[in-house]
Amino acid sequence: MGTPRIAIIGKGALGLLYGDMAQKALGPDAVVYVMDAERRERYAGRTYTVNGEERSFRDATPAEAGTADLVILATKARGLAGALDLVPELLGERTRIVSVLNGITSEEKVAARFGWDRVVPCVAQGMDAAHYGCDLTYSLSGELHIGRFEKTPQEALDQVAAILDAVQIRYVVEDDIRYRMWGKFMLNVGINQTCCAFGATYGDVYADKTSELWRTFISAMREVISVAQAEGVPLTEKELTAYAALEETLDPSSTPSMGQDRINHNPTEVDEFSGEVMRRAAKHDILVPVNAFLNKRIQKIEAAY
Numbered sequence: 001m002g003t004p005r006i007a008i009i010g011k012g013a014l015g016l017l018y019g020d021m022a023q024k025a026l027g028p029d030a031v032v033y034v035m036d037a038e039r040r041e042r043y044a045g046r047t048y049t050v051n052g053e054e055r056s057f058r059d060a061t062p063a064e065a066g067t068a069d070l071v072i073l074a075t076k077a078r079g080l081a082g083a084l085d086l087v088p089e090l091l092g093e094r095t096r097i098v099s100v101l102n103g104i105t106s107e108e109k110v111a112a113r114f115g116w117d118r119v120v121p122c123v124a125q126g127m128d129a130a131h132y133g134c135d136l137t138y139s140l141s142g143e144l145h146i147g148r149f150e151k152t153p154q155e156a157l158d159q160v161a162a163i164l165d166a167v168q169i170r171y172v173v174e175d176d177i178r179y180r181m182w183g184k185f186m187l188n189v190g191i192n193q194t195c196c197a198f199g200a201t202y203g204d205v206y207a208d209k210t211s212e213l214w215r216t217f218i219s220a221m222r223e224v225i226s227v228a229q230a231e232g233v234p235l236t237e238k239e240l241t242a243y244a245a246l247e248e249t250l251d252p253s254s255t256p257s258m259g260q261d262r263i264n265h266n267p268t269e270v271d272e273f274s275g276e277v278m279r280r281a282a283k284h285d286i287l288v289p290v291n292a293f294l295n296k297r298i299q300k301i302e303a304a305y
Contacts, residue, residue, distance in 0.1 A: 074100050
């Protein structure tokens with residue numbers, strides 16, 4: 001394989017993070033941000049910074065971008081349907097698609113449109129990227145966890161791993177990627193929603209482990225464990241403890257994506273987190289009062305923007 005061609009849909013924190021890393025490794029011609037014509041016109045002339053250094057990125061419509069070896073979906077959950085409408089013109093015979101969206105539902109939605117032979121399940125973890133306007137800051141770039149669902153071809157996984165090697169993005173190949181996804185989902189349900197609901201940073205949550213913030217964070221995750229086990233995913237307190245320790249390594253002055261949404265007055269992913277927990281809990285007659293509380297509180301915050 002020559003220099004891989006990478007198309008990214010989504011220009012938020014993760015989209016900019018991975019685009020910047022890919023452009024550094026492969027050069028500007030290898031990376032393109034794909035969007036509709038209206039958005040491309042709106043983005044024209046914008047100057048971006050990554051950790052204080054100016055960057056320029058190439059934007060294009062799907063027809064201008066051409067086919068890609070790897071399509072990275074990096075929108076918010078609410079933007080996924082529109083992002084999928086941009087994908088068909090990017091697809092060549094062996095194009096693979098990776099979603100770095102939060103939650104546990106995006107892979108199924110992508111595969112429903114384009115087939116499991118193209119989709120490599122993925123979890124983005126361990127980064128503290130913060131995105132405000134055209135500025136991205138981070139101290140940890142984290143890593144991608146990739147793997148196979150039952151219908152994912154081994155060839156597709158191998159191809160994505162080779163591209164990530166070329167791009168110099170750290171990754172881990174998981175034996176059970178669904179288990180990893182639920183673990184990250186558990187963490188997001190806890191930390192993202194707690195920081196959003198209370199207007200908190202990572203440091204605020206960890207400052208006092210008897211506080212309401214800490215209790216909410218841990219209790220929301222425990223509710224996910226109950227739902228995951230009912231769904232056949234073996235999450236336990238051991239995973240909760242490990243993920244809680246992981247978050248403590250992040251920049252204490254930063255806040256996760258939903259905390260940033262509150263600051264920027266953007267719609268949040270509350271339905272993808274507590275909304276999904278509540279729907280799945282109802283199927284199994286499981287009570288999830290902390291997630292119900294967070295869902296209601298965050299919806300009120302959004303309504304008051």
